[in-house]
Amino acid sequence: MIFFGMALMLPVVWFLPWWCFVLFSVLAGALSGGVPRATWSFAFGAALIWPALAFIKDGRSAGVISQKLSALLSLPSPGLIFVVVFILAFVTAFLSFQTGATLRSARFHQPV
Amino acid sequence: MRRTAYLTIFVTLIWILFLAFGAGPVPALGPLFEVRGGIWQHESSPLTSRDLPGLRKPVLVTIDASGVPHLFAESAGDLFRAQGFVTASQRLFQLDVNTRQTAGNLSAIFGPKALYYDEFFTRFGLRKSAVDAWTKYSQDPSVKEMVESYVGGINSWIDQMPELAPEYKIFGVRPEKFDPVKVVNMGRALTWSLSGRSFDLQLTGYLRRLGAGKTLDLFPEYLPDKYEDYVFPDRLGRPHEKENAAQFAFVSGLTDIPKFPLANPGRGSNNWVVGPAKSTTGRSILANDTHLSITLPSTWYENQLSCPEFNVYGVSLAAIPGVVAGFNKDVAWGPTNGTTDVLDFFEVEFENESSTRYKSGDGWEQALVRKEQIAVKGSGTVTLDIVETKLGPVLHREGKLGLVADWTGYRPGNELRAILKHASVKTARECMAEFSDWLSPIQNFLCADKDNIGFVHAGFVPKRASGAGRFITDGRADAARLTTPVDQVPQSFNPKAGYLLSANQKIVPADYPDYLGWDYEPPFRAMTIRRALNGKPKLSPEDMIALQNENLDLQAEMLLPALLRHLDDDGPWVKRLRDWDYKIRAAQAEGAVFKTWWQFVKEDLFADELQREVGDESKTLLPKDARVAWLFDRLHANPQDTDVHWVDNVHTPDHKETLNEIVTGAFAKALRRMNETQGQDESRWSWKMFNQTRFMHAGRLPGFGSPVLDMDGSSETVRGQSGGHGAVYKAVIATGDWPEAWMQVPGGNEGDPFAKDFGRFVNDWAAGKMRKVEFYRNREEALQKAVRVIHLQPGSGP
Missing domain, CATH: 1.10.1400 (Penicillin amidase (Acylase) alpha subunit, N-terminal domain)
Structure with a gap:
């Protein structure tokens, strides 16, 4: 599931607006069925992609962006900005995936 | 189970809303950290050859090794359009913030924390004064074309920019389109920061507690000459009435005046010029360093503007077309802050505690009341009732009493025309004459051509009734408004000493016929410069640079x-x-x-x-x-x-x-x-x-400025440096058949905080180094020395 999360989110994060990350996580959650371990794995994989791609783009500006953003947020080291992005992405993927799974569960448990 | 499901969905929704819109001081993190178009997406040097709508003929822009653009156009209109476009490509966020300040429109970007300033500037009437000023400026067709072309250039950049500047992404806002009033707002912002200072309110408190005798003893208009230095040292022998306690019998009843964000221009600007007889080159040499808040990007934008009517090099204010200080082939000019007292306060009396009718002479007069709105990011709109008397806007009320401000900055002259005309002046005399319509901010301008030097205290100097201008004045009498100019503003041409200088010190000795002010900067820098100029029979450009770096206190x-x-x-x-x-x-x-x-x-x-x-x-x-x-x-x-x-x-x-x-x-x-x-x-x-010399970011973003710098000099040294104030422009200009100039604009021209050239020259500046500037005779010479060439073509856009 980690690799699924990474593979799914690679093009999403690179080419699409941020809210597509939410949308695709919800869809992944709905398709997965909400196995708890799957949620953690997917969120971890998806969340790795966001800071990794941010890191690549930051490299194009020789690290100036991460350096200034870290200063802006009073972080002690420029690298920590990627940890912040990872945490944001992880929480987002986790909650969105869970929501997808919950919606699916609600759909299949509706009384006929 | 169902409860857990609802809770999950609810928390997710809240989280997504937080990412989308932010909360309190936290910006919208979703769009901010987006990889595709958020903060990570960054194009350095986005300006490339392209179509610029509104151009009549192509414009050539060459960038030299110092990052300075040289613009060559076939008409003034095209030139200013290109200047607006090029400046906006590097400084759009700064242009936006600068022009919002006096418009009382900062809260739209910075939220409720800026409301205090927006409310004050709106009540003070700066927004209205900009509208009034444009009404006057636009009557001159050449000024109208200059401003409208420049604004057109800025708006073309807003239409064409490949991505938002990082600051917009961080604050989660988009730039508004510009209009001519915004340009005038920038002029008002500078006018306010340079001539919006007054200690009348504090002195009135002393007057109440100590009486006039003791207050005037501690805060005299003049001291013995040993403790003073004058920009205009000539003795006229026509002193105005010496201050005495009897003049100040009126003491305002206003006792609970809040703290207003009045300007603090800082201190440190210097300019001096030596004539041919005192110059090693046999031609006049002018030195100038203007001191303002040291910010990144710099207040100034360095450029060369060339068209058939003129060819000029110097610094422009980001958001104002033309060149404010610099030189052309024949003449160099540069300002320091004039510091003359141009802001007065009056006490007015209303009929009752809620009335807007105020006493005027023997009767009562109805104040004008208008509504102004302030947009606040995330908090809707605040509506203010602005009460305006004949003397000026009401800033504060205590029962029946009101505090009214009168400021010469309310009265537009034709400052933009002066900026335009200076580009083509041919003599120092012409340069001085072009300041006749300059009303504010009040400045000490020096002008120099090869053979002549001149000084003019440019601006509206009000003629005041005896005793007015020092404390809150009684506004019931309706006689004191700052509407009549003094008979003659101080000016000088080719003085015997062979040089002229100003350093924000007192303008005239006590035997000048009018009161100009008492709150000038200390005389120490001026005395140091005078000592150096008197100490050498002739000075070279190198001597001038060394004097700019003098750290004797x-x-x-x-x-x-x-x-x-x-x-x-x-x-x-x-x-x-x-x-x-x-x-x-x-x-x-x-x-x-x-x-x-x-x-x-x-x-x-x-x-x-x-x-x-x-x-x-x-x-x-x-x-x-x-x-x-x-x-x-x-x-x-x-x-x-x-x-x-x-x-x-x-x-x-x-x-x-x-x-x-x-x-x-x-x-x-x-x-x-x-x-x-x-x-x-x-x-x-x-x-x-x-x-603690350090550059702050223009939007006050932590971490986007500079660290504390190794910097010699205090606010009392010629190399004036006081915390967040400093020489944001330094120049030495040697006039001649073709002028030579050395300049330094700390921070350089780049306004993009993620670009490699952001903050350029700050360390050179701190070390006192100057940079020889490239002033090209024509486009061929510019092309030979360009590190980058941009062609702007007439067209409808990319």
Whole structure:
């Protein structure tokens, strides 16, 4: 599931607006069925992609962006900005995936 | 189970809303951190050859090795359109913030924390004054074309920019389109920051507590000549009425005036010029350094503007077309802040506590009431009722009494026309004459051509009734408004001395026929420059650059011996101060100890009478340094001089303090303060850590400015440097058949905080280095030396 999360989110994060990350996580959650371990794995994989791609783009500006953003947020080291992005992405993927799974569960448990 | 499901969905929704819109000071993190178009997406040097709508003919832009653009157009209109486009490509966020300040429109970007300023500027009437100014400016077709073309260029950049500047992404806002009033707003912003200072409110408090006699004694209009330096030293022999207590019988009943964000122009601007007889080149040489808040990007934008009508090089204000200070083939010019008193306050009386009818002469007059709105990011709109009397807008009310401001900045002249015309002046005389329509901000402009030098105190200097202008004045009489100019503004042309100088010091000696003001900057920088100019028969451009870097502190030279005379202490610091050469060096601590000591001496001498809270410089003011120097000299000459009563602390009736006690006690306090602020290890104390020279980001974003710099000089040295204020533009211009110039604009032209050139030249500037500028005769020469070439073509856009 980690690799699924990474593979799914690679093009999403690179080419699409941020809210597509939410949308695709919800869809992944709905398709997965909400196995708890799957949620953690997917969120971890998806969340790795966001800071990794941010890191690549930051490299194009020789690290100036991460350096200034870290200063802006009073972080002690420029690298920590990627940890912040990872945490944001992880929480987002986790909650969105869970929501997808919950919606699916609600759909299949509706009384006929 | 169902409850958990609802809770999951609810929390997710809240989280997504938080990512999308942010909360409180936290921006919208989703779009901010987006990889595709968020903060990580960054194009450096986005300006490339392209179509620029509105151009009539192609415009050539070459960028030199210092990042300075040189613009060549076939008409002035095309030139200013290209200038707006090129400037916006590097400085759009700064243009936006600058023009919002006086429009009372900062809250739309920064949220409720900026509302205090927006409310004040809106009440003060700056927004309205910009509209009035454009009405006047636009009557001149050439000015109208200049501004509208420039605005068109900015808007074309807003339409074409490949991505938002990083600051917009961080604040989560988008730029608004520009209009001519925004350009005028920038002019108002500068006018306010340079001539929006007044101590009338504090002095009125002293007048109430101490009476006119003591207040005028501490805050006189003039001191003996030994303690003054004048921009315009000629003696006219027609003194205006000397200040006396009888003039100030009226004392305002307003006692609870809130703290207004009045301007603090800082101190430090210098300009001087030597004529041919005093120049090693045989031609005039002009030096100029303008001091403002040191920000990144810089206040100034350096460029060359060339079209058939003119070819000019210098610095522009981001958001204003043309060149404000610089040179063309024939003439160089540059300003310092004039500092003359152009802001007055009046007390008006309303019919009753809720009325908007106010007393005017023998009757009552209805004030104009209008509504103004302020958009606040995330909080909707705030509506203000603005009450305006004939004397000016009402800033504050206490029952039936109101406080009204009158400021010459409300009255538009034709400053933009002067900027436009200076580009093509051919003589120093013409240069001075073009300031005839310049009303505000009031400036000391020097002009130089090859053979002549001139000075003009450019601006509207109001003629005031006797005694007006120093305290809150009685506005019931309806006679005092700042509408009539003085008979003649001070100016000088080819003086016998062979040079002219200004350093924000007093403009005219006491025998000038009109009151101009009392609150000028201390004379120390001017005295240092005068000493240097008198000390050499001829000066070279290198001498001028060296003088700009002079870090001799004449305040210390004048005052420290007097302090040491009264010091009952023989510790190691006393020896260090005795051996000090009065030069302010970043790594040394003598300057820091002296300045701290001097501040405590002034507080301990006067805080009792002035009821000043020690250490609180924001609320009240202390006497000028030169006045206190005079006190020391008087008491040295005669210990029983009348000034001795200032030495005694009124709160200790059983004890009569001596000057030695005050000075010695202040010295101990100063060393303690240094200990607290710089640590117990005295070997680590430094001027650098005391003065804290650092560049702030124009949007005040933490981490986007500079670290504390190794920087020599204080606010009293020619190399004026005081914390967040400094020489944001330095120039030495040698006139000649083809002028040569050296400049430094700390920060360079790049306004993109993620670009490699952001903050360029800051370290060179701190080290006192200057840069020879490239002033091209024509586009062929520019093309030969260009590191980048941009062709702007007429068209409808990309």
